Amino acid sequence: MTGQCRVCSAIANKKLVLFEDADVVAYLSPDAYSAAHIVVTTKKHYSELDSVPDYIMAWCYAIANKVSKLVMKGLAIQGLNFLINHDFTTKQHFTINILPRFQDDNLELGWTPKQASPEELSQVQKRYKTATNSEWVFETEEKAAKVARKQSNKIQGKDNYMIKQLFRLP
Amino acid sequence: MEKSQCIFCKIVNNEVASYKVYEDKECVAVLDINPASKGHILLIPKKHYQLLPLMPDETFAHMGQVAKWLSYAAMKLLSAKGVSIFGATGGLAGQNAPHAMLHIIPRYENDKVRMEPAPKQISPDELVKLKQKLLPLFKQEFGGAVIEEKKEEKEQEKEPGRADLDMISSMLLGDDKK
Numbered sequence: 001m002t003g004q005c006r007v008c009s010a011i012a013n014k015k016l017v018l019f020e021d022a023d024v025v026a027y028l029s030p031d032a033y034s035a036a037h038i039v040v041t042t043k044k045h046y047s048e049l050d051s052v053p054d055y056i057m058a059w060c061y062a063i064a065n066k067v068s069k070l071v072m073k074g075l076a077i078q079g080l081n082f083l084i085n086h087d088f089t090t091k092q093h094f095t096i097n098i099l100p101r102f103q104d105d106n107l108e109l110g111w112t113p114k115q116a117s118p119e120e121l122s123q124v125q126k127r128y129k130t131a132t133n134s135e136w137v138f139e140t141e142e143k144a145a146k147v148a149r150k151q152s153n154k155i156q157g158k159d160n161y162m163i164k165q166l167f168r169l170p
Numbered sequence: 171m172e173k174s175q176c177i178f179c180k181i182v183n184n185e186v187a188s189y190k191v192y193e194d195k196e197c198v199a200v201l202d203i204n205p206a207s208k209g210h211i212l213l214i215p216k217k218h219y220q221l222l223p224l225m226p227d228e229t230f231a232h233m234g235q236v237a238k239w240l241s242y243a244a245m246k247l248l249s250a251k252g253v254s255i256f257g258a259t260g261g262l263a264g265q266n267a268p269h270a271m272l273h274i275i276p277r278y279e280n281d282k283v284r285m286e287p288a289p290k291q292i293s294p295d296e297l298v299k300l301k302q303k304l305l306p307l308f309k310q311e312f313g314g315a316v317i318e319e320k321k322e323e324k325e326q327e328k329e330p331g332r333a334d335l336d337m338i339s340s341m342l343l344g345d346d347k348k
Contacts, residue, residue, distance in 0.1 A: 016297060018308045028297055028304075031289035036300050049253075050242050054235045061227075061234030066311055068223040068259070074307045079260030079342060082222060082272070085285055087252040088245045101263045109256065110264060111206035111275070111283045121189045121201050124209050127247045128191035128240075135194040138235045163239055167246045 006031075007041055007093035023056045024063050033083075033099050034107050036075055040064045040096040047091045050164065054139040057094075064096045071100050078103055131166040138163070178269035182216050192240060196232050199240060202273070207281045209248045211240055211274040219270040221339050222257045233272060240274050250276030254285040260342035 010016060011025050018038065019026040029037040040063050046052045052060075068080055079101035086094060101107065180186040182198050189201035191211060202210040213233055219225045225233075241253040256273040258264040275283055292300075 016301065018301065018304055019312050026308075028292075028300055029289075030292055030297060032292045033287050033289055035292070035296075036304070037292075049238065049245075052238065054238065057234050057238045058231035061237075062231040064234075065223060065225065065227045065230040070304070070307045070311055072223055072259075074304055077260075079258070079263030079265070080223065081259070081263045082255070082257030083285065084255035085252070085277075086241065086255075087277075089251055099263075101260065103262070107287055108284055109287065111285075113202075113204035113206065116201075116203060116205050120208075121203060124248070125189045125191055125201055128209070128211075128243055130247065131243050132192040132199075132240075136192075136236065136239060138232075164242075167242070 005045055005093050007039070007095055008045055010039070011041070011043065019063065019067075024059050026063060026067055029097070033097065034081075034101060034105050036071065036077075036100045038067055038071065038098040040067060040098065042094055045093050049086055049088065049094060052094050053141075053144055055141045055144070058138070060094075060096055064098060067098050071098060075100055077101060081107075081109060083109065136163050176218055176269050178212075178214050178267060178271065179218050182214060192236065194236070196229055197236055199236065199274075206273070206275045206283050207250075207278060209244050209250065209276040211244075213237055213240065213272040213274055215270060220268055221259050221265075221342065222270045222272075223259060224339060225270055237272060237274055241276075244274070244276035248276055250278060252277035254283060256285065265342075 010027055016027040016030065017025060018028065023043055024040065025043050026038055026040045029039045040060055042052055042056055042060060064082065068082065071077060071080065077100040081099040081101060083097040083099060086092065177186060181188045181200060190198060191201060192199040197213060197215050199211050199213045202212050213236060215225055215229055215233065237255055244250040244253055254275040254277055256275060277283060
């Protein structure tokens with residue numbers, strides 16, 4: 001994916017990088033929604049949202065939160081947006097956008113609220129509930145390593161990573 | 171706003187009825203009753219934080235994991251084509267509640283949700299200037315993890331403390347009340 005992906009190219013071009021470690025990168029976006037638009041992203045191009053390991057997703061959010069704090073301290077901003085737009089159909093690189101806001105920046109983000117009947121809401125709630133009835137247990141780095149070891153030994157572990165299995169609908 | 175009067179704290183504490191779709195020790199997810207699209211979720215930290223960036227990194231990170239699987243749920247269970255996850259800090263950014271939260275908005279064809287503004291090209295000069303301004307702060311926060319041309323200069327700038335953040339918060343919340 002590295003070839004065509006804009007995010008992969010931005011990461012490779014170190015000029016705009018503000019932070020980088022083994023899993024996560026933050027860089028200034030050259031195609032910006034607002035001045036000082038910062039992108040926080042995974043270093044690796046995962047092809048699906050659910051293939052981003054939970055512990056890396058958590059680290060992305062932690063870095064995004066730190067970046068937000070830094071931007072609040074360092075720039076004279078009048079607001080801040082956190083924005084992810086992820087298309088499930090295009091195997092796009094997962095990114096978090098941190099958008100500092102300024103008076104008259106003409107940035108329009110929003111929606112027109114719709115009316116939803118109690119029946120509709122109950123129905124949607126019921127759908128979600130098929131997978132959310134118990135507390136989720138997230139994948140830690142150690143757990144991922146353990147599962148990988150077990151898989152390479154062709155042993156089925158009891159403590160395999162479980163959330164996805166909740167979505168196997170009857 | 172007083173914590174005791176916050177409608178979202180009341181939702182968390184079951185003092186107000188809501189359509190809960192997920193709950194654990196740190197956060198609650200409820201359906202927005204005036205949704206942007208089918209399955210629109212408000213993901214709310216149980217503890218009352220007035221602004222998103224005032225949340226501890228660990229709590230926000232936890233919410234990120236929950237948001238990932240709620241997005242996956244919207245895809246699998248509601249056939250969403252994508253997701254927008256939106257957070258606003260300050261009135262100008264669209265914050266209209268005194269309790270930090272993330273909106274998880276399942277996306278569908280022609281849903282008229284406005285989350286993809288046209289990007290503007292930032293000039294290389296401006297990017298360099300911005301980087302120069304931000305990098306010292308990043309270095310202070312992250313130390314060695316920041317990629318940079320080898321230049322060992324001691325930061326004279328003092329770490330702006332919690333008081334600064336609090337001041338900025340009240341400024342942003344002040345905006346909110348206008």
